[in-house]
């Protein structure tokens with residue numbers, strides 16, 4: 318039976334044996350494909366369970382005998398949940414879950430209240446022809462640059478609004494690399510790496526002031542990569558956009574003049590370390606590394622493990638940390 322699992326993390330794919338030990342669930346057979354929005358999850362499922370996993374911004378075409386969707390308010394936003402459920406409906410419009418007689422069995426494995434699960438399914442069942450768009454479009458700008466229009470999708474960081482930390486990072490990176498007299502000015506042809514680019518906020522704001530920069534953007538989330546590529550195209554910027562949870566490929570080592578990164582901090586700086594490791598190997602000697610966080614006290618000692626000196630620049634209630642490679 319060809320099964321598609323949607324929204325499952327590696328930790329959800331264990332079963333507990335009688336004596337309390339856990340092992341990979343026996344139902345996770347080679348016929349099961351795990352869909353992930355973030356490539357980190359795909360790698361974790363492959364590594365821990367040796368299971369088939371794919372990472373893409375949208376669900377893969379079937380045919381599927383069964384689609385199981387794990388969701389709930391603690392796992393993802395309501396918008397993302399409904400957006401994915403719409404995609405499942407498009408793959409299996411006649412499934413019994415919506416009252417049809419089709420062969421594909423759709424199961425919503427809802428972590429939360431039964432009433433909320435039923436409300437979610439009713440949104441499709443009660444109005445099956447309605448396809449809602451959850452894309453959001455908004456503008457952001459930096460001094461000297463024209464306003465840039467960004468589109469983001471559910472699942473992207475900061476969907477529907479601009480992150481002030483990202484804006485602070487773009488402003489400081491532009492200011493600190495913009496002195497025409499300085500040897501470290503961001504010049505035409507200068508290579509900029511925006512890691513954890515989200516929808517492209519930082520890199521594309523930098524390109525709005527310095528259109529000649531050569532921009533590479535990296536994110537582990539497939540929908541962030543989709544949004545960043547779309548925003549670059551709409552802005553007429555020829556950027557390379559890479560889906561990766563381990564930074565840039567080795568062929569790019571030592572080729573960048575500037576690194577900008579607004580890492581997530583939900584992991585005790587583990588992800589920030591992946592960002593800094595990437596900055597260290599991706600930058601040329603003399604290249605500049607800028608990171609941003611709410612409070613420098615936590616990140617500064619981590620950044621010092623990679624770069625000898627860290628300057629803290631306060632902006633918009635955030636701390637931008639600058640180092641030279």
Ligand SMILES: C[S@@+](CC[C@H](N)C(=O)[O-])C[C@H]1O[C@@H](n2cnc3c(N)ncnc32)[C@H](O)[C@@H]1O
Nearest residue numbers: 474480483513514515518536537538562579581
């Ligand atoms: C705080 S958001 C910043 C987004 C954007 N740069 C901004 O400033 O609005 C962090 C981003 O890092 C991405 N991310 C998390 N882990 C990552 C990893 N290992 N490699 C690359 N990107 C990662 C997330 O998907 C998210 O888009």
